Structure formats: structure tokens, C-alpha cells
Amino acid sequence: MDEISPADSGGGGRVSSGKEQQAAGVGILLQIMMLVLSFVLGHVLRRKKIYIIPEASASLLIGLIVGILANISDTENSIRAWFNFHEEFFFLFLLPPIIFQSGFSLAPKPFFSNFGAIVTFAIFGTFVSSIVTGVLVYLGGLVYLMYRLPFVECLMFGALISATDPVTVLSIFQELGTDVNLYALVFGESVLNDAMAISLYRTMSMVKADPSGQNLFMVVIRFLETFFGSMSAGVGVGFTSALLFKYAGLDIDNLQNLESCLFVLFPYFSYMLAEGLGLSGIVSILFTGIVMKHYSYSNLSQSSQRFVSAFFELISSLAETFVFIYMGFDIAMEQHSWSHVGFIFFSIIFIGIARAANVFSCAYLVNLVRPSHRKIPSKHQNALWYSGLRGAMAFALALQSVHDLPEGHGQTILTATTAIVVLTVLLIGGSTGTMLEALDVVGGDSHSDSPLASVGTIVNYEENNGYVAPSYEEESSSGSKIKMKLKEFHRSATSFTALDKNYLTPFFTSQNGDEEDEAALPLASSSSEFHDNNHYSS
8 A cells, every 4th residue: 555645645635725715715705695685685675665575584585595505406515514603603793793783773762761661561571471482382292282392491492482573573664654652662672572581591591400409589589690680791881881981082083993992892891791700691782782872872972973883783784684594594404303393383373372461461561550642552562462573582592492402302492493583584574564554553644643642652752852751640540559569660760761861871971961862763764754743742
């Protein structure tokens, strides 16, 4: 047998390395081509006002088509090797900018004016939705309707699938115009709902990992530790950045690059700090985004404000589009547990039931404490129910469940979650425009002259945008204990708004509370479609 000389061996290694580089280049080129095609197609769909195929659906379909073509070609293995990525890449580079932008793009006034209702839907409602979904999935397994999972794993599935992503609904709201308070409810709920879903999932996964000695009290303590610990880390980093940009004097001409660089680094610092402390980096970076937009952003120079707004919107858009492409690609390329079709089918039904329990119970509680002219009407409740699409967060947690759950259960949950995300985005997302128009909640004529037109207003604004505390004295009801407790909660939200205006904003920013950036309102471009200013004046 002839011996291979070192030179030959080295040459073979160089050839192999060259082929790997070429394959990597082809994989990256393919990803860039799909991203370009997704953005171009999304732009065409928006210009033509074709709402039956939302941008997220277009990205999913592109990934699905490329995956199918790769499967029937000889390039399947190389494409899978270079297109597929680890969960660490997903959690470290794709998900953080999406979540940060969610918090960073919150419009302060509509969000804080509907703060009580948003917290009710996002915290209590997500808890109800998770428990209802988990219990129904467990009962479905007991009666052999679907694949049977242990009770804790059913609760984990209920938590991860309760994370909503109404990107399609919000884009249609922006295109056609809608009530600003309905937009705030849908958007605010989806933002805080992610934090709640992650905290519930992590709590259940800890119970699953160490079931011995776990009682209800310890489960509650673990949840509070995860949620409020992560929130505190994010808020603390946000306030620190606000003070730095207020007093460091970085807004002069020759330091604006440094100012922008520091602003971009703070969100990742928040994320890594929480992860290093054993908390949730996603929850932390979400609240960092909310705080930095409300306090740090106004301390930047105008050029830095324009840059960071465009930068975060850019990387968030790229990341979210890539996630939807990957989900479509993943369905075609990966081995999924499609044998459990019943699990997918009944999960979709149970999710719809749980979403209804979430929306209508929370709307009932919110309406208990609101005067008749500020109650949430049934058509807006239906719009809230219909906007419960699933997206990147549910998919990310399902990816995590593959490692957290044994015996193929995680793979079953991943398959079900991927199918649910695709079906809700393609089917429900495609019919969203028609449904919202049927509900009469979008378009220039979506408002009504009835007293219900001022739905969701907790805080009223006069022409000078000043804060006016709401009056609850119109509510001459029986004065039951539950109503009194709910009223106290709404008053506390009102008190927080006053505290923010009078103390927090002056302390953390170089502006006063009356100089908030009106451009932050996501629907500003469609302002002609909103109600008149007297919509806020009761």
C-alpha cells in the first residue's frame, strides 16, 4: 500500500477546507437571496394592498419552497449543514433584537394610558390562557384524543404557546388606521405577554427538572423570582443608561458615534447580565427597551436618535424575517413527529378556547371598573381574540423544549408549535384584513359616534397633551369588593403616570414630561384615519 506523504495530506486538507468554504458561501448566499426576496415581495404586497398574503406569510412560504426544492435535489445535505443554526445563535443574535424593538417601539402615552388594561390582559390573561391550554391538552391525552404528555409538560406547552405575535394584525392596523387605544391594547399585550410566557415556561421547566419537594408556594416563588428579578435587571440597566446619557455630555458633535455605540451595547449588557444571574435575558431586554425609549432616548442628540431608531428597526426586521423563513425551511428539511396529527389538531382548538377565556374574562374585569362610555366594546374584544397569532417567541421556546424534555416529547411539542405558528400566520393572518373590516375596527369609518367609541381610555388628554386624571365617580354601582379592588389597581396605574410625569421623567431625562416624542406613536403615519382629538376628551 502506498503511503500518503505529508504534502499530499496537507493538500487534501486544503481541498477539503476549500470545499467547506465554498459550501458555506453558497449557504450564506442562499439566505441573503431569500431575505432580499422576502423584503421585495413584502414591499410589493404592501403597495398593492394585498392583505391576504401578509409579509410574515410570504417569508414562511419562501422558506418552505426553498426547503422543498432542497429536499428533492442532491444539495440537501450541504444546504442543511450551512443553513441550519444552533439554538444559541437563535437566542443570542436573532431573538434579542426582536424583543428589544418590541419594547423600544412602544408609544409611551397610549401604553401608559391603557396600562391597567394591558397588564390585566398580559399578566392575568396569559396565566389563564396557559393554564386552560395545559389542562385541556392533559385531559385530551387522558381520553385518548391526542398524544398524552405528563401534566407538567402540558403546562410547559401551554405557557410557550400562549406567547402571541400579532405582527400581521398590527401591520394592517398601521395600513388602514384604527382606534389608537385598540392598537395599544393589542401591541402592549403582545409585548408584556412574551415576558409572562417566558417566566411561566422557565418556572414549569424548573419544576420538571426537580420535581421532588416542589409545592405550590415554591412554584410561585420561583415564578416571581424569574419575572420580577429579570424585570428589575432590565429596568435597572435602562435607568443607568438614562443617567449616563444625561450627565456624560456625549451629545456633542465629535462624540456622537460613541453615544450611538454605547446605546446599542446597553441592551445586550442587560440580556447577558440577566442570563449570568440565572434569570431570563429576554424579559430583561424587553423592559430595558421600554425604559430606554421612555428615558434614555430623549437624552441623545438628534442625529443619534435617528440612527438608533433606524438601527434597531433594521436589525429587528432582518431577524424577524429570517425567523419566519427558517420556520418554513425547518418544516421541509427537518424530521418532525407528524405521526401526532391529532395533537396538532386538538391543540389548535384548545388554543382558541384558551384565547377566548383570556380575552373575554379580562375584558369583563376591565369593564367592571370603567364608566359606560369607556368600556371595551364586543367588536374590539373579538379583534383582540382574533389577533392572537403565534410567532417567533413560541417557536424559540419550543426549540428550547427539545433540550428540556426527554423521550421525544420536546420534538412533539416543537412539531406542534411549528405547525400552529405556520397555520395561524398563513390562514388566520391571511384572513385578518377581511375579518377586521367585517368587525368594523379598521379604516376611516371604523369609529362610531356612540359612547363606546372612546374604548380603553384610562387617561384623558387635552389639546396641550397634559395629564388629566380619570373620574370614577360616574360609576354608581353596588360597590362590591372586587370592583373596589380593581378600581384601586387602575388608580395605582394612574398614580404611576403622575409619578412618572412629576418625578421620574425630570430626574432621568433632560426634558420635562410635556416634551415627549409624539413621533413614537406607531400609527402616526395613519393619523388621518384616527378619531378626532375629542376622542380623548370625555
